[in-house]
Amino acid sequence: MNLNERIPNNVNLSEDKRLQRALEKWLPNFLSWWHDMGPEGFQEKDVWLRTAIDVGSEGWAHFDYVKMPEYRWGIFLEPAQPDAKVGFGDNFGAPAYQEVPGEFRNALRRIIVTQGDTEPASVEQQRRLGATCPSLYDLRNLFQVNVEEGRHLWAMVYLLHAYFGRDGRDEADALLERRSGNPDKPSILEAFNQPCDDWLNFYAFTMFTDRDGKYQLSALAESGFEPLARTCKFMLTEEEHHMFVGDTGLSRVVKRTAQLMKENEDVREVGGIPLDIVQKYINFWFSYSLDLFGGEISSNSADFFAAGLKGRFKEQEQYTDHIAAEGSFTMMVVENGKLVPREVPLRNALNEILRGEYVKDCEKGLARWNKALTDEGMSQRLFLPNIRFHRHVGEYAGHNLDLDGNLISKEEFEAKKSEWLPTKEDREYVGSLMKPVTEVGKIANWIAPPTSGIKGKPFEFEYVRL
Ligand SMILES: [Fe+2]
Numbered sequence: 091m092n093l094n095e096r097i098p099n100n101v102n103l104s105e106d107k108r109l110q111r112a113l114e115k116w117l118p119n120f121l122s123w124w125h126d127m128g129p130e131g132f133q134e135k136d137v138w139l140r141t142a143i144d145v146g147s148e149g150w151a152h153f154d155y156v157k158m159p160e161y162r163w164g165i166f167l168e169p170a171q172p173d174a175k176v177g178f179g180d181n182f183g184a185p186a187y188q189e190v191p192g193e194f195r196n197a198l199r200r201i202i203v204t205q206g207d208t209e210p211a212s213v214e215q216q217r218r219l220g221a222t223c224p225s226l227y228d229l230r231n232l233f234q235v236n237v238e239e240g241r242h243l244w245a246m247v248y249l250l251h252a253y254f255g256r257d258g259r260d261e262a263d264a265l266l267e268r269r270s271g272n273p274d275k276p277s278i279l280e281a282f283n284q285p286c287d288d289w290l291n292f293y294a295f296t297m298f299t300d301r302d303g304k305y306q307l308s309a310l311a312e313s314g315f316e317p318l319a320r321t322c323k324f325m326l327t328e329e330e331h332h333m334f335v336g337d338t339g340l341s342r343v344v345k346r347t348a349q350l351m352k353e354n355e356d357v358r359e360v361g362g363i364p365l366d367i368v369q370k371y372i373n374f375w376f377s378y379s380l381d382l383f384g385g386e387i388s389s390n391s392a393d394f395f396a397a398g399l400k401g402r403f404k405e406q407e408q409y410t411d412h413i414a415a416e417g418s419f420t421m422m423v424v425e426n427g428k429l430v431p432r433e434v435p436l437r438n439a440l441n442e443i444l445r446g447e448y449v450k451d452c453e454k455g456l457a458r459w460n461k462a463l464t465d466e467g468m469s470q471r472l473f474l475p476n477i478r479f480h481r482h483v484g485e486y487a488g489h490n491l492d493l494d495g496n497l498i499s500k501e502e503f504e505a506k507k508s509e510w511l512p513t514k515e516d517r518e519y520v521g522s523l524m525k526p527v528t529e530v531g532k533i534a535n536w537i538a539p540p541t542s543g544i545k546g547k548p549f550e551f552e553y554v555r556l
């Protein structure tokens with residue numbers, strides 16, 4: 091582990107002078123992006139952050155106060171497996187690719203760029219949230235997520251620089267040029283162009299959108315291109331905390347709302363977030379995050395699998411047939427204004443299969459939030475909308491479907507939209523509650539404190555020195 095270099099790494103960067111020079115040239119551009127587009131207003135503050143210093147399951151993380159611009163963004167890959175093989179697809183069993191196979195070069199670059207693009211975008215989406223944090227604990231978690239998304243960007247940029255030539259370097263530069271929500275140079279994927287400007291958005295984003303990241307990274311962790319697999323495996327360990335922040339954040343909002351409902355049926359009167367607004371935020375971020383998996387019927391998914399580039403979730407653990415050349419998958423599609431089942435060759439349905447794994451995982455979050463309601467003696471329930479609801483990518487895009495996934499007319503959708511998705515008024519109301527609470531051990535009224543702090547520290551800890 092070379093922690094003392096300008097770019098901490100476990101890839102022997104100092105032995106590859108050409109690559110080291112290229113990345114050291116990219117570093118100031120990254121820092122200037124971080125300065126312009128990273129968390130606003132807290133760059134000079136000490137934040138109690140974890141930094142990756144190892145990839146072993148024990149002790150990979152070091153916790154201490156750091157000023158964010160001084161964070162040690164490093165390049166860390168899981169150790170190489172001796173005799174690694176391509177684990178699926180047409181080249182199943184062949185030696186894993188240590189270099190980019192010429193015929194898959196464009197596909198692989200596209201996969202890496204698409205993943206890489208999400209990392210700076212989420213930092214940009216969240217850059218103003220610090221000003222309205224509900225507690226120092228939450229403020230620290232926001233910044234932890236932000237710096238690690240920055241490191242994930244490094245991870246993808248490393249692959250572009252190390253394994254692609256000129257075009258890789260150009261793509262790495264372009265990753266710093268696109269801007270979330272900018273109409274002229276937007277981020278590649280739509281969920282990453284949506285505003286994330288209040289903390290309910292932030293928790294829903296880290297719950298649902300970072301969780302898409304988990305499934306994409308898991309599929310890429312299976313990759314036959316070994317440097318990508320090794321990178322993604324380590325990113326997954328960091329991603330866990332991001333989802334934890336979202337999942338527990340929403341759970342704490344729900345718990346607090348339930349407590350306030352006992353004081354006053356109309357929680358607005360007592361400064362809480364009504365459950366129906368929470369439900370609308372769920373509907374919004376869940377549906378946008380489902381889009382990130384791509385079309386239900388996808389020749390790209392078939393090609394990526396055939397090439398051994400992108401596998402299924404837990405490909406090795408869950409499946410015995412790693413060729414998947416036979417077999418089919420039946421899904422509902424819209425045909426002549428009706429939902430009808432269609433059988434699709436298995437490899438063309440891999441986006442939908444990965445999406446299904448994701449939905450099962452999201453359900454567990456919902457069960458936890460509903461338990462928080464039960465624990466507070468409430469009978470109300472939150473739920474996930476049907477996967478066909480409010481989709482902008484794939485078979486259901488361009489159609490109108492209700493929360494149960496039934497086709498409806500455009501007029502019906504428009505009439506119901508304000509009950510299903512956050513309205514301007516909902517967003518304004520949530521926004522009106524977003525007042526910063528920065529005293530050690532204090533918390534905003536609309537959210538419950540966490541059950542424990544970070545890494546053995548209590549909730550009453552000075553997670554950020556203001
Ligand atoms: Fe990430």
Ligand SMILES: [Fe+2]
Nearest residue numbers: 300303329332
């Ligand atoms: Fe993340």
